[in-house]
Amino acid sequence: MRIDIITCLPQLLDSFFAASILKRAQDKQLVEVQVHDLREYAINKHKQVDDYAFGGGAGMVLMIEPIAKCINLLKQQRTYDEVIYVTPDGELFGQKTANVLSLKQNLIILCGHYKGVDERVREHFVTREISIGDYVLSGGELAAAVIADSVIRLIPGVLSDETSALTDSFQDDLLAPPVYTRPADYQGWKVPEVLLSGHKANIEKWRYEQSLERTRQRRPDLLAE
CATH class of the missing domain: 3.40.1280.10 (SPOUT methyltransferase, trefoil knot domain)
Incomplete structure (x- = not known):
């Protein structure tokens, strides 16, 4: 390009x-x-x-x-x-x-x-x-x-992980879900257990539900569209 x-x-x-x-x-x-x-x-x-x-x-x-x-x-x-x-x-x-x-x-x-x-x-x-x-x-x-x-950033090869752009907010008319990184427990504030489970299907289901709920709360107009 x-x-x-x-x-x-x-x-x-x-x-x-x-x-x-x-x-x-x-x-x-x-x-x-x-x-x-x-x-x-x-x-x-x-x-x-x-x-x-x-x-x-x-x-x-x-x-x-x-x-x-x-x-x-x-x-x-x-x-x-x-x-x-x-x-x-x-x-x-x-x-x-x-x-x-x-x-x-x-x-x-x-x-x-x-x-x-x-x-x-x-x-x-x-x-x-x-x-x-x-x-x-x-x-x-x-x-x-x-x-x-x-x-x-959408051009193939620009991002090190090409799937990253596909999971951004608005790509599927939803906001992106919450994300976490190490440590798993910081002063008692813990990462959701499902993200530590290694169960891919459950993680994807959780992420979709979180995206849906976040969109409903913050940008309900996207769901209406």
Whole structure:
């Protein structure tokens, strides 16, 4: 998989992909992440990528020309499955969407900033609009990182145990069950006996029941869906 992220603040993403699971995934050549500085495609020597909105109003808008130049150049090099724009008014991102995107080969993620992008970018370049929640961030960089992280960890070979991702919360519309590790008894706080029994069927049954109960208590909306 290859993920190209377009942003006017690439430094916000530098460290995110340089450590832990995401770094190992790139080192193993399971995914390639390229961050593109939108200012390199600016229309003038001042590296301008934004301008005032027609009709007035507060805030600046990312211009269509730099974005179009960057996307068109990338499309000359490969075919992209999706051009994603991260925006508060996009579809709400969830595990099902992450699963779908993890099966793609090439993705572009466009980060908005200021008051967003020229609407013509959305009309003519973007194929999918995604929101990570009903709130507004200073820019789309954090949202792009969240999407990339949740997608990359699903690629076979990224996690040392490939079944780990399949047992995460939301994979089966349930929250994950409680987990424990050593010691089995800490100041009288004990691990449930079933987890120490070695009886796989009973353990799986317990985990499912715990997932169901936790979902019922904390996210009953998932059960309704």
